[in-house]
Amino acid sequence: MTNEHIYAHFHPDESRFVDKAVEWVERAEQHTVKLTDFLDPRQAHILATIINRSQDVQVRLEGGHPQAERRRALIAPDYRVLDEEDMGISLINVTSLDDKLKDLDHGDYMGAILALGIKRDKIGDIYPREDGCHFLVANEVADYMRLHLNQVHRVHVQTEQLPLSGLEATETKLEELHLTVASLRLDGIASDAYRLSRAKVLVPIKAGRCKVNWKQEEDPSKPLKEGDVVSLQGFGRFKVLEIEGLTKKGRYRLKIGKYA
Template identity: 40%
Template sequence: MTTIYQHFRSEEKGFIDQVLNWKEQVEQTYAPKLTDFLDPREQEILKVIIGKNTEVRCQLFGGYQGAERQRALVYPDYYIPEEEDYQLTLFEVDYPKKFIKIEHPQVLGSLMSLGLKRSKFGDLLFKEADIQMIVSSEIADYLSMQLESIGRASVKLKVLPLNDASSVSDQWQERVITATSLRLDTIVASIYNLSRQKAQTYIQSKLVKVNWSSLENPAFECREGDMISVRGQGRSKIIVIEGKTKKAKWKVVAGLQK
């Protein structure tokens, strides 16, 4: 079992141990285990550890096809998962749309201010002025009673069937960059056209996330598949690391979210 950690970064050990515990729990109880919402990196780790064609399996669902944050059901091989097993509630936010604009950080901030963990919320869906949120059903009643405002807007939550979730399609604009190293500060500077000093300031100010986790180490080494977000600058991902050029620079294909 010790060799499994070699396939992942050291900072992911805590989550790996959690997945192993879920697997052991299902093996011992022979009953399904439902997790909180997982980000895409956690989903990948889960799928690698649980594997395929074993006595314990896993399936993910976030309320609609293409959801970024999803709950996982870890279950014994006899079990057939149903949509209801994921215990998801879709809310629509009712607010005076003609007079007030609500943005993503305001919604997330208001949710977190209620003392609930981020893992209890799935995707926040924005389509023009319409706002929807997918949450764990166990907090739905509490949320509908407690969430009275977002920013300056008074709000009410209306439950909708999951089939009414707004479809959100991610569009990525690919670009090829070169960087002197795969250090986080260098990659951020290259992708977002920043000076390296500016990139370091963003990182040290906790404004940069890699794979949905804040990092303060400018020397962190990026890998293929990493998702990077810089507050105020948008999201990007490392699609392919093609190797070094003749001038010993790294050639990287990156995607920027439109």
């Protein structure tokens, strides 16, 4: 398996992950089992693409919930039964006596976790609720998290570890916005979604700080379609929910959802 041939199918900035995935698959072909950190959907796609090139390797993806966005992968020889394997995922429950807890969102919890020095790869999905939060982490950082996470955005919190069966997966909250744009270009829709000028939104896109469906996108003219998820570093992300049609002046009416 030559990596140079595989690189052609992916963005140049994904080459490092491609190399890792190829190594995991090659080791599985030599009867070694690999449990990865949490992968985003793009990384999971790359891994699956590479595994599909091998007849002797299989993968199990698990994120603690059937609709999990971020999942750990267990890569193993095809003769191994993976259904009962431990995927190394722990559930952390966050509570507080402070009624300000209901005002915290996904970004607040993420910021507090990363401030502890824990790498993003060790964190799965985060499910904020009005009375607290459930989030998933790799087993190897669960005890550290439980002992040291005591404040989220100036709100004092308590944490405990629960069995995975106790997970309460909340639906992702989206702030719906209706836009009218001249075209379906990435830069035009992102400009309106983030309330930035076209010139200001071009800078991070061309600098490689924009992703469409978790894949780096540097072409401002890329057309978006229904279901696309766009993230711009430092500004959050949004999803194109519906292309509602054209106005009398030929502009596109869109409904997007901004992630809370």
